[in-house]
Amino acid sequence: MGLAGLSLGACGNAGSRPLLSSDTHPSDYPTVQAVRYMGDLLREETGGRLDIRIYAGGQLGSERDTLEITSFGGLDLNRVNLAPMNAIEPMTLIPSLPFLFSSTEHMRQSLDGPVGDAILQSLVPHNLVGLCFYDSGERSFYNTRQPIRTPEDMEGMKIRVQNSDLYVSMIRALGADATPMSLGEVYQSLVQGVIDGAENNWPSYETGRHFEAAPYYSLTRHVMAPEVLVMSLSRWNKLSEADQELVVNAAKESVPFMRSLWDERVEGAKTRLLAAGIEANEVDDLSAFQQRMEPVWDQFITSSQQQALVEQVQQIGRDLETRS
């Protein structure tokens, strides 16, 4: 459905119509299920006064486009990756840095605390209220040609990235060509040879059927940037304080629900893809990738506020290591 078919941001009683929410993934994907769960909670708690209607499968457009619509109030909720926000807000670059998080635990602890809160807060000047983060796992490279074991294997490859300069720089640092495009275009581009590969987590590699065209999945695990659920500031401001609290609490409650679905989905996708015959390989020397990508940290972490958060994330990592 196109946006023209919806009376988005229409006048009338904005307090009572359901919150309209967008997601690029299909209905059964963990992010969509989590927002649906959040809607169930709100409906139960308010006797149906607050509810969420989800437009899944990218039917309202790409993440970049729907994000813009959300920021001017044409959509109430939007579940996106942090990448399309990188151009809007520099604080969102932090969790997107290559090789920043050393484990899922490190990522979750960082985002569940003051670091995550500061990043969510940074969205308000852009007319977006950050409600919560969802997991997006580890992103690795896949391509149509051969297993990737060293950065040299990627030389000259055309790799699709999300619409983010940080991702473009990461790919260039590896000696490959970066082609930014929206998720919906990736499958055709792989099939037609417009690109040689892309990078994503196991569930998206499966859901988008990218594995059919690009059967080499090489576990570089270079980025662990999360998903984020945002609300338009204009809709937020129309809610009473009590309703704002209900919305935030329901969003927070959907996080553990999402994480358990996510962990299952990653395992399931891996099993199904290996059974379908994709060729996955571990990368023995990840430090070669890490070293090549390191300069992008300095390129994108340019303010003292960003630096302070990066240091907090690193400290959380060190604390986790000492405890283990």
Ligand code: GTR
């Ligand atoms: C997925 C993520 C989407 C989108 C997609 C992409 O992992 O869930 O929100 O960012 O990657 O690569 O475009």
